[in-house]
Amino acid sequence: AxxxxxxxxxxxxxxxxxxxxxxxYSSSVPPYLFWYVQYPNQGLQLLLKYTSAATLVKGxxxxxxxxKKSETSFHLTKPSAHMSDAAEYFCAVxxxxxxxxxxxxxxxxxxxxx
Amino acid sequence: EPEVTQTPSHQVxxxxxxxxxxxxxxxxxxxxxxxxQILGQKVEFLVSFYNNEISEKSEIFDDxxxxxxPDGSNFTLKIRSTKLEDSAMYFCASSVRDNSPxxxxxxxxxxxx
Numbered sequence: 001a002x003x004x005x006x007x008x009x010x011x012x013x014x015x016x017x018x019x020x021x022x023x024x025y026s027s028s029v030p031p032y033l034f035w036y037v038q039y040p041n042q043g044l045q046l047l048l049k050y051t052s053a054a055t056l057v058k059g060x061x062x063x064x065x066x067x068k069k070s071e072t073s074f075h076l077t078k079p080s081a082h083m084s085d086a087a088e089y090f091c092a093v094x095x096x097x098x099x100x101x102x103x104x105x106x107x108x109x110x111x112x113x114x
Numbered sequence: 115e116p117e118v119t120q121t122p123s124h125q126v127x128x129x130x131x132x133x134x135x136x137x138x139x140x141x142x143x144x145x146x147x148x149x150x151q152i153l154g155q156k157v158e159f160l161v162s163f164y165n166n167e168i169s170e171k172s173e174i175f176d177d178x179x180x181x182x183x184p185d186g187s188n189f190t191l192k193i194r195s196t197k198l199e200d201s202a203m204y205f206c207a208s209s210v211r212d213n214s215p216x217x218x219x220x221x222x223x224x225x226x227x
Contacts, residue, residue, distance in 0.1 A: 042220050042221075043120075046215045046216070046217075101170055104156050
């Protein structure tokens, strides 16, 4: 069974600083990996997806993530935080193929300090 | 951009009552899902639906839950006899095929009193 672990339920960064949200996965088969963002009172929006092509994946709003098989990691980064990035971020994993059952991590709330 | 829409945004019901949560997936999508998020907890998979039948369900999705696609546009989740622990945000999602990203709705917050 696949799972993801997100380190840090809350992360605070200053506006303009680097954003780094950590995610480690566990999967018995080659995984698909995702980052979703949830703004207050809204649904889950896909930020980016890894599907076994390029290991560095670029997403929306300037975010990117790097798949590192040796570290079983898929950390999310953004060079410069913006106030509008304040939200909750979820790492997720699914098996390649199948009906897209996605397993989510517990989420990391990002606070951006002006 | 096409969206998954869910109604109502907030539903309050008494314990033991039946509730139906409604979703309109994106029109050309073929796979449909329900997830839920209990306050402060992770988003959990409930059920996936394809070709008018359940393709996979979690242990949460017991006999009190059912899903239906009554017409060509709606996808519903029914809880027959709600319990306090059913209080959660319920998210509907759809995807165009089984290896494409899920598109989520904004959720229905269910409060069982």
